Amino acid sequence: MWLLKRGENTSSLPVMEDSSSDRDVETELGVRHWLLILMHIVSLVVGTTFLNARLPEAQPASTDNNRFSELRARRLVFEMSNFGPKPAGSEACELYTKGYILNEIGIIKVAATAKIEISLQNPSGCFDIPRFDTDSFTVCYKNVSNVAVRLSRNDTKEQRFALLLNCHYDSWPVSSGGSDDLASCAIMLELLRLLSQKMNVLKHDVIFLFNGAEESSLQGAHGFITQHPWRHLIRAFINLEASGSGGRELLFQAGPANQWLLNSYLESATHPHCSIIAQEVFQSGLFPGETDFRVFRDYGRIPGLDLAFVQNGYWWHTEFDEGKRIAIGSIQRAGDNVYATVLHLLQSPNLSNPAGNPDQKYVFFDFLGLFVVVYSDTIGNALNAIFAITSLVKAGKHIRNESGECRAAVTNYAIVFVTMSVLTLASTQLTLLIWGAMPWYSIHAVAVVIYAMPVVWAGLGSMAFLAAKIEPVKREDHARAIETVHRTMVAVIVCFLTLKGVSSSFIFTLMLIPLAGDVIHFKNEWVVVLTHIVLHTPSYGMAIYLSSMIQSIIIPIMGRTGTNPEVLVAVMTNFSTYIIVFSLLPLVTITALKRTQAETTLWNFFGMISGILLTVSAVLAVLHFLHKSPYSYTDEYPMPxxxxxxxxxxxxxxxxxxxxxxxxxxxxxxxxxxxxxxxxxxxxxxxxxxxxxxxxxxxxxxxxxxxxxxxxxxxxxxxxxxxxxxxxxxxxxxxxxxxxxxxxxxxxxxxxxxxxxxxxxxxxxxxxxxxxxxxxxxxxxxxxxxxxxxxxxxxxxxxxxxxxxxxxxxxxxxxxxxxxxxxxxxxxxxxxxxxxxxxxxxxxxxxxxxxxxxxxxxxxxxxxxxxx
Known part of the structure; x- marks a missing residue:
């Protein structure tokens, strides 16, 4: 985008508020323009926070069993959770919980119109787990428990291909396992109830695996997929897991390959929540934990979907993971999504012949939780190339025409970047020095206050400081040059990530959408501001949405990682901050300024930065007085x-x-x-x-x-x-x-x-x-x-x-x-x-x-x- 189109009358150029020149307020951005920008950003923050927490209404059971019912599934979660901790081999796991599941299956079987077969398995075996969240190690197991249920048509005896659904009913030794993973087992029991009375939709079989040894290193899944006779029928699987408790479940892994499987979820899920970013982050090892997905993929050689509850990670693997703490609507949301996906897959010809479907990697993400965007990696690479090359070509032309201004813009851009980065690191050190680690652990907004706000102040303040040093008649040219430098940097990042095969690069490609603004003829400041808002809304919205989502997932995880979390949380919190601040630098350059050139010495600059750091220190000191511990306890929402x-x-x-x-x-x-x-x-x-x-x-x-x-x-x-x-x-x-x-x-x-x-x-x-x-x-x-x-x-x-x-x-x-x-x-x-x-x-x-x-x-x- 660009700002104000220059005319021949130099009186229309922006000038700083200085006694040496007259100021025309119509050619400069003022307080009202910035208030509109601020209101837009705040509305995006509030909107994305709301959308990230939004859950559907829990549905009661219907008389004709034509919809998923959380209220019915929720009763199962409560009753199984009440058996207490249930590690593999314990009486609570092997007798009470397993017996409860079998009893519920028996009740469903009585009313079923489809054929239900039950298979009890106690496999033994050994396998290796490669280095991931832990060092690599070898697992050996004896007599672990699996309950497998096969649902098929009762009017045929032929062997048919099957879809596998998996949950585990064992738990961490001190946890009741309400969300991890009894909620998933309750969802599967409800799906078994619904599908068993809809024989006409069973064009393929469905195998429900309730495995009794996941927390002891994925043993139940390994025993099933390597030894059970039904394993040869399976062509795809859906793994239901939890690394949190309730909230919106996230599709965070899909594959390997077999895009048709992911498409089934994207096309049918009622409330889709997915991102290629989550998949690439999880597979990088940054996210601690592992699921049965690895076993089905590596030992069964079958493709699948990995869905998990990821919110409220404070309770995962603790005594607080109880059914009563699962947010109402969480089970309904997950159940609706899995039910719709299963119905879609059962009608898919690809389940019979997955190899017959041409395969390629896809980029996928949900935009603010409202709708899903999906396109092939080939198209993604092409889009990246188009936007990046266009940006670089335009930058080349601009540099040739205004090389001096562009060199100055590169210097100022670098100064702003270094200032923001140094302040981010300095804030993390001040936090450790004054308050200690993790002040944001139980109050996420603290991370915004001590990390994001100072960086916004430093970024916009340093650009305003540098703009005050520029002659008023040259500020518009400098703003154009700053925007060119910013686009060039983003284009280089896009090129690098594309060459590395990182599909998450789409978030940076969104930042190049404002190229469309180059063809718009702007008339005044309001058009400039409104065009900026419209063209940057996709990147702003997506960045804020991702920051909010990642913060809600990662911050509880910092309670189970021994490395210094401050830099990671600061970077995570400032992900959207950097995107927004750097896009606003050109607008800061043409803003009416009160700072005179005499007030732009190096001492003035250091004084501004010192003021920011002193403010951060004061805020941390007040927080230390009011909020002495990062942890908190209430029975409703413990953060231990x-x-x-x-x-x-x-x-x-x-x-x-x-x-x-x-x-x-x-x-x-x-x-x-x-x-x-x-x-x-x-x-x-x-x-x-x-x-x-x-x-x-x-x-x-x-x-x-x-x-x-x-x-x-x-x-x-x-x-x-x-x-x-x-x-x-x-x-x-x-x-x-x-x-x-x-x-x-x-x-x-x-x-x-x-x-x-x-x-x-x-x-x-x-x-x-x-x-x-x-x-x-x-x-x-x-x-x-x-x-x-x-x-x-x-x-x-x-x-x-x-x-x-x-x-x-x-x-x-x-x-x-x-x-x-x-x-x-x-x-x-x-x-x-x-x-x-x-x-x-x-x-x-x-x-x-x-x-x-x-x-x-x-x-x-x-x-x-x-x-x-």
């Missing part, structure tokens, strides 16, 4: 601190001594660290590694050592020794060669055992009978994760082969360090008196003290470390 508490019986045999005691380990999940936890006092010590291994004798449940720094862990010895069944490690056989050693081990422990295999100096793990062969010999340890459901099944045999690729180290008596931790996740051995007393104190004190707003994953562990 996450910690892990392990009461551990330790037997550590190292080279110099044997340690046998009982200790309480406390692991902080967020950046504030363990010493910020109110019950961690001077009796707790830092962890000191006794042996040569990365796991440092910490009783890790998953291999997340890379996320846990020393500052996150404290422990103390306690007087209560746990009366646990002995964990046993038996070296059955050891075969030694000159540069090769083969160990045969048998490990016996609880129903959940973590094994840490650490080769010592000079030695490498060449093979493990439970894992895929290693392609390269390196110093990486091996993490084994054993799960067993049932009685007397927790005995695992494995063989480890070490090789010594270099010269002998001289220490030939201890080539392997083996650690074994038996985790007691349920039953009478789960929590000691020490843990129960601590949990009771947390429950009591969090009512009045936000610092005690704590969600603790707490259980007993029996751990052995020994050299072999």
């Amino acid at each position: 601190r996450r910690v892990q508490v392990f009461h551990v019986n330790r037997v550590i045999d190292n080279r110099n001594q044997t340690i046998q005691d009982s200790a309480l380990y406390v692991i902080a999940q967020d950046y504030r660290g363990a010493e910020d936890i109110p019950f961690v006092d001077r009796n707790y010590s830092k962890v000191e590694c006794l042996d040569n291994g990365p796991y440092c004798e910490i009783p890790l449940y998953f291999p997340t050592r890379h996320r846990i720094q020393e500052r996150h862990i404290r422990y103390k010895t306690v007087g209560e020794t746990l009366a646990l069944p002995d964990t046993k490690v038996t070296l059955v056989h050891k075969l030694e060669d000159e540069k090769k050693i083969v160990y045969d081990f048998v490990v016996k422990g609880s129903n959940q055992v973590s094994v840490y295999v650490v080769p010592q100096k000079g030695w490498r793990i060449a093979n493990c009978t439970l894992s895929a062969p290693r392609k390269e010999l390196d110093e990486r340890p091996l993490f084994l994760f054993f799960t067993c459901s049932g009685e007397k099944c927790s005995e695992f045999w494995f063989q480890i082969t070490l090789v010594q690729p270099g010269e002998p180290t001289g220490d030939e008596d201890s080539q392997l360090l083996l650690g074994v931790a038996s985790h007691y996740l349920y039953g009478k051995y789960m929590q000691s008196h020490t843990i129960r007393r601590l949990l009771a104190e947390i429950t009591k004190r969090r009512q009045d003290d936000p610092a005690w707003a704590i969600a603790a994953s707490a259980w007993n562990v029996d751990m052995i470390y020994r050299y072999y």
